[in-house]
Amino acid sequence: MTAPLDLHDRDAPIFAPEAFRLSDVQAELIARARTFGRRVLAPRAEKHDREASFPIENFRDMHPEGLLAICVPKEEGGLGADFQTYCLAAAELGRYCGATALSWNMHVCSTLWSGALADDLPMTPAERAAHNARRRTHYRRILDRGAIYAQPFSEGGAAAAGVVAFGTEARPVDGGFVVNGKKIFASLSGAADYYGILCTERAESEAASRRNTLYLAVPADANGVSVVGDWDPLGMRGTVSRTLLLKDVFVPEQEMLMPHGVYFQAATRWPHMFLTLSPTYMGLAQAAYDFTVAYLRGEMPGTPPVKRRMYPTKQIAVAEMHIQLEQTKALWFQAISEARPNPTKEQVLRAYAAQHSVMENANAIATKALRTCGGQAMLKSLALERIYRDSRCGSLMLPWTAEICRDRIGRQALFEPGETDE
Numbered sequence: 001m002t003a004p005l006d007l008h009d010r011d012a013p014i015f016a017p018e019a020f021r022l023s024d025v026q027a028e029l030i031a032r033a034r035t036f037g038r039r040v041l042a043p044r045a046e047k048h049d050r051e052a053s054f055p056i057e058n059f060r061d062m063h064p065e066g067l068l069a070i071c072v073p074k075e076e077g078g079l080g081a082d083f084q085t086y087c088l089a090a091a092e093l094g095r096y097c098g099a100t101a102l103s104w105n106m107h108v109c110s111t112l113w114s115g116a117l118a119d120d121l122p123m124t125p126a127e128r129a130a131h132n133a134r135r136r137t138h139y140r141r142i143l144d145r146g147a148i149y150a151q152p153f154s155e156g157g158a159a160a161a162g163v164v165a166f167g168t169e170a171r172p173v174d175g176g177f178v179v180n181g182k183k184i185f186a187s188l189s190g191a192a193d194y195y196g197i198l199c200t201e202r203a204e205s206e207a208a209s210r211r212n213t214l215y216l217a218v219p220a221d222a223n224g225v226s227v228v229g230d231w232d233p234l235g236m237r238g239t240v241s242r243t244l245l246l247k248d249v250f251v252p253e254q255e256m257l258m259p260h261g262v263y264f265q266a267a268t269r270w271p272h273m274f275l276t277l278s279p280t281y282m283g284l285a286q287a288a289y290d291f292t293v294a295y296l297r298g299e300m301p302g303t304p305p306v307k308r309r310m311y312p313t314k315q316i317a318v319a320e321m322h323i324q325l326e327q328t329k330a331l332w333f334q335a336i337s338e339a340r341p342n343p344t345k346e347q348v349l350r351a352y353a354a355q356h357s358v359m360e361n362a363n364a365i366a367t368k369a370l371r372t373c374g375g376q377a378m379l380k381s382l383a384l385e386r387i388y389r390d391s392r393c394g395s396l397m398l399p400w401t402a403e404i405c406r407d408r409i410g411r412q413a414l415f416e417p418g419e420t421d422e
C-alpha cells in the first residue's frame with residue numbers, strides 16, 4: 001500500500017531555478033526555505049491562526065537552520081542572501097504560513113537594511129566603520145542566541161506612509177537616546193527581543209524632520225517598554241501585532257541600526273526596500289492556486305477523494321487563476337530582480353505595480369479559489385479559509401498600500417518631478 005499523499009508532497013519551487021536563471025546557491029537557499037515551510041510551518045499554522053498566538057517555536061526552529069540570519073552577510077557568519085534571494089525564500093515560507101513569513105520579514109529587514117542595503121548608501125569612512133561595528137553586535141545576537149527583531153514603524157498617522165516625521169522621538173543624551181512614543185500594529189509584540197523602531201531624532205530646540213529619522217533597536221526588556229491592547233483581527237492572526245508604548249526609554253547609541261540620516265537616504269535612494277512585505281503574499285497567491293488544483297483533483301487530505309476537475313467551469317476558473325498567478329509572478333520577479341540604489345523612474349513605477357499586483361491578486365486568487373472549490377473548502381479545518389483571510393491584509397500595509405501605489409503611479413506617470421499645471 002502506498003503512503004497517503006501529503007498535500008505539499010508535490011510542491012515545486014514557485015520560481016523554478018532553471019526557468020528563472022537562479023544560481024545554485026540561490027536554488028539551495030530557496031529549497032531550504034520551502035522544505036522548512038512544508039515540514040515545520042504548515043502543520044502549526046492552523047493552531048496559531050485559531051489562537052491568534054505568536055509562533056515562537058517556528059522562530060526557535062529557524063535558528064539552527066540559519067534562517068534567522070539569512071541576510072546577515074557571509075563574512076559575519078550569516079547566509080548572505082541578497083535582496084532577490086531573500087524575497088524568493090520568503091515567498092516559499094508565505095506559502096505555508098503567512099503570519100510566520102510576515103513576522104520573519106520584519107526580523108530579516110533589520111539585517112537586510114543594515115546589511116546589503118546600507119552597503120549601497122553613502123557614508124563617510126568613519127561612519128561606515130562605526131556602522132559595521134554596531135551591526136556586528138546585532139548580528140552576533142541573532143547568530144549566537146537566536147535573538148528576534150521586530151519592525152514597528154506604524155503610528156496611526158501619516159508618518160508610516162512617508163509623509164511626515166515620526167511622532168516617536170529620540171532625544172539625544174549622553175551615550176544614547178531617550179525614546180518616547182507609541183507604535184501600532186507591532187508584529188511580534190511580546191515575542192521579539194528587540195523592536196527595530198523608526199523615530200525622529202530631535203534635540204530640544206530642533207524642529208522634527210523626516211531627514212532625522214533614526215532606525216533604532218529598542219531592547220524589549222528596557223525600562224519603559226510595554227505592550228498593550230488586544231489582538232483579534234481578520235487575518236495574519238499569528239503576527240500578534242499589538243501596540244507598543246515607549247515611555248522615557250533609554251536606548252544606548254550602539255543600538256542604532258543605521259547611522260544618523262541614513263534611513264532617509266535609504267527610503268529615498270533604495271525604494272525597493274518597501275517591497276519586502278510582498279513576498280509573503282506572493283506565497284499566499286501560490287498557496288491558494290495549489291490548494292485549488294489539489295482539491296479539484298480530489299487529493300485534499302481530510303476530505304473525501306471526490307474529483308471535480310472534469311467540469312469545464314472548474315477548468316476555466318483554474319485557467320484564469322493560473323494566468324493571474326503567472327502574470328503576478330512575472331512582474332514581481334522582474335521588480336525584485338532590479339532592486340538597486342538609485343533606480344530609474346520606470347523601475348520605481350514597476351516596483352509599485354508589482355507590489356499592487358501581488359497584494360491585490362493574492363486575495364483575488366484566494367477569493368476565486370473559494371468560489372471554485374465550493375462550500376466544503378471554506379471550512380476552518382482546511383488551509384484555504386486562512387489563506388483567504390491572510391491575503392486580505394496585504395494591500396492595507398503601509399507604506400505601499402494598494403491605494404498609495406495607484407496614487408503614485410498615476411501622479412508620477414503624468415508629472416515629471418517639479419512639474420505643475422499652475
Ligand SMILES: Cc1cc2nc3c(=O)[nH]c(=O)nc-3n(C[C@H](O)[C@H](O)[C@H](O)COP(=O)(O)OP(=O)(O)OC[C@H]3O[C@@H](n4cnc5c(N)ncnc54)[C@H](O)[C@@H]3O)c2cc1C
Pocket residue numbers: 106151152153154155156157158160161163184185186187188235236239241393395396397398399401402403404407
Ligand atoms: C497583519 C498586519 C501586520 C502589521 N505589522 C506591522 C508591523 O510589524 N510594523 C508596522 O510598522 N506596521 C505593521 N502593520 C501596519 C500597516 O503597515 C499599516 O500601518 C496599517 O495597516 C495602517 O492602518 P491605518 O488604518 O492606520 O492606516 P491609515 O494611515 O489610516 O490609512 C488608511 C488607508 O488610507 C490610505 N492612505 C494612507 N495614507 C495615505 C497617503 N498619504 N496617500 C494616499 N492614501 C493614503 C492607505 O491606502 C491606507 O490603507 C501591520 C498591518 C497588518 C494588517
